[in-house]
Amino acid sequence: xxxxxxxxxxxxxxxxxxxxxxxxxxxxxxxxxxxxxxxxxxxxxxxxxxxxxxxxxxxxxxxxxxxxxxxxxxxxxxxxxxxxxxxxxxxxxxxxxxxxxxxxxxxxxxxxxxxxxxxxxxxxxxxxxxxxxxxxxxxxxxxxxxxxxxxxxxxxxxxxxxxxxxxxxxxxxxxxxxxxxxxxxxxxxxxxxxxxxxxxxxxxxxxxxxxxxxxxxxxxxxxxxxxxxxxxxxxxxxxxxxxxxxxxxxxxxxxxxxxxxxxxxxxxxxxxxxxxxxxxxxxxxxxxxxxxxxxxxxxxxxxxxxxxxxxxxxxxxxxxxxxxxxxxxxxxxxxxxxxxxxxxxxxxxxxxxxxxxxxxxxxxxxxxxxxxxxxxxxxxxxxxxxxxxxxxxxxxxxxxxxxxxxxxxxxxxxxxxx
Amino acid sequence: xxxxxxxxxxxxxxxxxxxxxxxxxxxxxxxxxxxxxxxxxxxxxxxxxxxxxxxxxxxxxxxxxxxxxxxxxxxxxxxxxxxxxxxxxxxxxxxxxxxxxxxxxxxxxxxxxxxxxxxxxxxxxxxxxxxxxxxxxxxxxxxxxxxxxxxxxxxxxxxxxxxxxxxxxxxxxxxxxxxxxxxxxxxxxxxxxxxxxxxxxxxxxxxxxxxxxxxxxxx
Numbered sequence: 001x002x003x004x005x006x007x008x009x010x011x012x013x014x015x016x017x018x019x020x021x022x023x024x025x026x027x028x029x030x031x032x033x034x035x036x037x038x039x040x041x042x043x044x045x046x047x048x049x050x051x052x053x054x055x056x057x058x059x060x061x062x063x064x065x066x067x068x069x070x071x072x073x074x075x076x077x078x079x080x081x082x083x084x085x086x087x088x089x090x091x092x093x094x095x096x097x098x099x100x101x102x103x104x105x106x107x108x109x110x111x112x113x114x115x116x117x118x119x120x121x122x123x124x125x126x127x128x129x130x131x132x133x134x135x136x137x138x139x140x141x142x143x144x145x146x147x148x149x150x151x152x153x154x155x156x157x158x159x160x161x162x163x164x165x166x167x168x169x170x171x172x173x174x175x176x177x178x179x180x181x182x183x184x185x186x187x188x189x190x191x192x193x194x195x196x197x198x199x200x201x202x203x204x205x206x207x208x209x210x211x212x213x214x215x216x217x218x219x220x221x222x223x224x225x226x227x228x229x230x231x232x233x234x235x236x237x238x239x240x241x242x243x244x245x246x247x248x249x250x251x252x253x254x255x256x257x258x259x260x261x262x263x264x265x266x267x268x269x270x271x272x273x274x275x276x277x278x279x280x281x282x283x284x285x286x287x288x289x290x291x292x293x294x295x296x297x298x299x300x301x302x303x304x305x306x307x308x309x310x311x312x313x314x315x316x317x318x319x320x321x322x323x324x325x326x327x328x329x330x331x332x333x334x335x336x337x338x339x340x341x342x343x344x345x346x347x348x349x350x351x352x353x354x355x356x357x358x359x360x361x362x363x364x365x366x367x368x369x370x371x372x373x374x375x376x377x378x379x380x381x382x383x384x385x386x387x388x389x390x391x392x393x394x395x396x397x398x399x400x401x402x403x404x405x406x407x408x409x410x411x412x413x414x415x416x417x418x
Numbered sequence: 419x420x421x422x423x424x425x426x427x428x429x430x431x432x433x434x435x436x437x438x439x440x441x442x443x444x445x446x447x448x449x450x451x452x453x454x455x456x457x458x459x460x461x462x463x464x465x466x467x468x469x470x471x472x473x474x475x476x477x478x479x480x481x482x483x484x485x486x487x488x489x490x491x492x493x494x495x496x497x498x499x500x501x502x503x504x505x506x507x508x509x510x511x512x513x514x515x516x517x518x519x520x521x522x523x524x525x526x527x528x529x530x531x532x533x534x535x536x537x538x539x540x541x542x543x544x545x546x547x548x549x550x551x552x553x554x555x556x557x558x559x560x561x562x563x564x565x566x567x568x569x570x571x572x573x574x575x576x577x578x579x580x581x582x583x584x585x586x587x588x589x590x591x592x593x594x595x596x597x598x599x600x601x602x603x604x605x606x607x608x609x610x611x612x613x614x615x616x617x618x619x620x621x622x623x624x625x626x627x628x629x630x631x632x633x634x635x636x637x
């Protein structure tokens with residue numbers, strides 16, 4: 001056995017706990033997860049069904065943690081994990097799954113299949129079977145501090161532009177601020193309007209906030225590729241900065257997996273509870289709304305819908321907040337068929353967008369989103385994840401659909417009363 | 419071995435062996451799963467694990483509308499044969515007598531013609547499920563020998579029971595002995611196959627609901 005394969009197998013063993021055992025013990029091969037997954041429904045390729053993607057992990061569980069599997073192993077009857085299997089599974093685990101978790105909502109025996117696939121990635125990555133694009137993004141995140149290679153001077157330049165355009169001061173490294181805002185590289189490079197919008201809202205709400213120069217990056221390639229050590233290191237940078245600045249709340253920006261990484265996986269990755277709160281920007285805005293800190297003027301004329309980013313809604317629990325906020329500036333809001341916790345993924349989360357090899361399939365499975373949109377024909381789509389936003393724009397262009405994408409935070413800021 | 423001796427063996431020693439393997443197997447499987455344990459969640463909770471877990475144990479029995487539309491056959495056929503199995507196993511008067519003998523108490527039964535009809539309906543549903551498994555793109559792909567073996571061992575007691583009740587082909591003691599033997603086979607493989615889902619789905623659903631509930635999502 002090669003050293004890397006052994007590492008992979010050990011990583012898979014580490015992932016097995018009572019949830020994994022209960023899930024695999026319960027699967028009846030009913031096939032319902034396939035119907036819940038856009039990578040199956042839009043391709044009709046059976047191998048892309050959710051539970052099949054966790055096969056490497058299942059084999060390790062079976063052969064190491066069940067009586068029958070261990071007996072079978074002695075006689076060479078239990079299926080093994082080898083390099084050939086991992087090579088074959090790489091495109092299933094990374095290119096054909098966004099960890100959106102829709103399968104986990106549908107499985108009749110209650111298996112959290114997305115969790116099984118997330119865990120499978122730990123073994124794949126350890127064995128050297130992760131896609132190049134994700135390895136690159138992860139390496140840049142560790143060495144440069146951002147998966148897109150965005151360095152501090154780039155952020156400072158964008159902050160400079162925003163300050164010049166608005167005449168507002170963007171607070172940087174302010175000790176004792178109530179909120180510390182994280183940003184995704186995508187926002188810094190492609191959507192600096194987000195920084196402007198946040199600044200305006202915080203100003204109007206009258207709260208103190210800051211951006212840390214030591215930890216401004218919210219995204220976490222470690223949880224996408226499935227290397228917990230790296231994910232923990234990236235989380236620790238944020239923890240250190242938040243503790244140094246003594247902030248009360250860290251805000252995760254308009255990015256799905258960043259929220260999952262810092263809010264739900266973060267404390268578990270670093271091994272201790274945080275001394276500060278973590279909230280998604282939409283949660284913070286909704287709190288402002290409840291406290292009467294948001295004065296809104298004018299309404300959007302167009303018919304709006306909301307695309308639920310999977311890690312924020314289904315996997316994150318921020319479902320009502322965006323709807324409360326949109327209704328502040330829209331009287332013509334329509335839900336997509338299958339919405340909220342049952343929404344369909346855009347097709348590019350969970351590291352798929354960083355993986356060039358998956359470009360073709362992510363655009364193919366966008367057909368699902370197209371069908372959803374065709375049913376309600378919105379004039380614009382509001383969302384709260386830069387990655388969804390980029391991919392939705394890509395998909396809409398591919399399918400010749402002319403529907404603009406709006407950031408919820410930015411749209412809200414445009415409607416702030418003076 | 420005469421047919422009476424055969425019947426005595428399957429009712430006596432054979433039954434004991436099957437029940438011991440079943441009970442011990444189920445205990446071993448539960449231990450295998452639960453002893454692995456799971457780490458405490460250190461993230462600040464947004465909802466209750468217990469509440470979410472218990473809710474999902476119940477709610478996962480009913481698919482949402484869109485899922486039902488996409489997986490209509492498997493949901494309907496699945497429901498029919500599961501209810502059929504429940505009725506034939508637990509609500510058939512002679513079975514309740516058997517349970518009373520073994521565990522000391524019984525419960526009311528359904529009229530025999532109703533159980534008889536349910537057995538036929540279940541057999542039809544299971545046959546349809548087999549055909550579906552062999553023809554459907556996804557199911558053909560995912561199915562293993564175990565799936566077909568378990569299917570066979572599930573339908574056998576229904577068929578042998580139906581034949582024994584209607585005394586088709588052979589004498590009553592032999593038919594009854596074959597029926598009991600088919601149930602014993604099912605009991606023996608139960609803990610070591612996907613049949614375990616009958617028990618472990620409670621755990622799986624609880625974990626699923628707890629993971630989501632902790633994050634404030636009803637799953």
